Amino acid sequence: MNLEQKTCKNKNCQKVLPIGYKHRYCEACRNVQIENVKKGAKAVGGTILSIGLLVVGGKNFPKK
Numbered sequence: 527m528n529l530e531q532k533t534c535k536n537k538n539c540q541k542v543l544p545i546g547y548k549h550r551y552c553e554a555c556r557n558v559q560i561e562n563v564k565k566g567a568k569a570v571g572g573t574i575l576s577i578g579l580l581v582v583g584g585k586n587f588p589k590k
Protein backbone atom coordinates (compact mmCIF):
# COMPACT_ATOMS: atom_id res chain seq x y z
CA MET A 527 0.00 0.00 0.00
CA ASN A 528 1.34 3.35 -1.04
CA LEU A 529 0.60 6.04 1.52
CA GLU A 530 2.95 8.56 0.00
CA GLN A 531 1.49 12.05 0.24
CA LYS A 532 0.78 13.39 -3.20
CA THR A 533 0.70 17.04 -4.14
CA CYS A 534 -0.89 18.82 -7.08
CA LYS A 535 1.37 18.68 -10.14
CA ASN A 536 0.73 22.36 -10.81
CA LYS A 537 3.95 24.01 -9.67
CA ASN A 538 2.07 27.16 -8.75
CA CYS A 539 -0.39 25.21 -6.61
CA GLN A 540 1.31 22.22 -4.91
CA LYS A 541 -1.81 21.57 -2.87
CA VAL A 542 -1.67 18.36 -0.85
CA LEU A 543 -4.02 15.82 -2.41
CA PRO A 544 -6.08 13.41 -0.31
CA ILE A 545 -4.77 9.86 -0.02
CA GLY A 546 -6.35 7.73 -2.71
CA TYR A 547 -7.01 10.74 -4.91
CA LYS A 548 -7.15 9.52 -8.49
CA HIS A 549 -5.88 12.58 -10.30
CA ARG A 550 -2.49 14.28 -10.46
CA TYR A 551 -4.00 17.74 -10.16
CA CYS A 552 -6.24 19.07 -7.41
CA GLU A 553 -9.91 19.72 -8.10
CA ALA A 554 -9.40 23.47 -8.61
CA CYS A 555 -6.58 22.99 -11.12
CA ARG A 556 -8.59 20.33 -12.96
CA ASN A 557 -11.47 22.76 -13.30
CA VAL A 558 -9.13 25.41 -14.68
CA GLN A 559 -7.73 22.90 -17.17
CA ILE A 560 -11.20 21.87 -18.29
CA GLU A 561 -12.11 25.55 -18.78
CA ASN A 562 -8.93 26.10 -20.80
CA VAL A 563 -9.71 23.12 -23.01
CA LYS A 564 -13.23 24.42 -23.58
CA LYS A 565 -11.93 27.89 -24.38
CA GLY A 566 -9.29 26.40 -26.69
CA ALA A 567 -11.88 24.32 -28.54
CA LYS A 568 -14.09 27.37 -28.88
CA ALA A 569 -11.20 29.47 -30.18
CA VAL A 570 -10.31 26.82 -32.77
CA GLY A 571 -13.96 26.44 -33.76
CA GLY A 572 -14.32 30.21 -34.10
CA THR A 573 -11.22 30.41 -36.28
CA ILE A 574 -12.47 27.65 -38.58
CA LEU A 575 -15.85 29.40 -38.79
CA SER A 576 -14.16 32.72 -39.62
CA ILE A 577 -12.06 31.11 -42.36
CA GLY A 578 -15.18 29.41 -43.72
CA LEU A 579 -17.03 32.73 -43.82
CA LEU A 580 -14.06 34.36 -45.56
CA VAL A 581 -14.03 31.63 -48.22
CA VAL A 582 -17.80 31.92 -48.74
CA GLY A 583 -17.56 35.71 -48.74
CA GLY A 584 -14.76 35.57 -51.32
CA LYS A 585 -16.96 33.50 -53.63
CA ASN A 586 -19.85 35.94 -53.29
CA PHE A 587 -17.66 38.93 -54.03
CA PRO A 588 -15.14 37.84 -56.67
CA LYS A 589 -12.26 40.18 -57.42
CA LYS A 590 -11.96 41.46 -60.95
Ligand SMILES: [Zn+2]
Binds near residue numbers: 535541553
Ligand atom coordinates in the same frame (compact mmCIF):
# COMPACT_ATOMS: atom_id res chain seq x y z
ZN1 LIG B 1 -3.76 22.40 -7.84
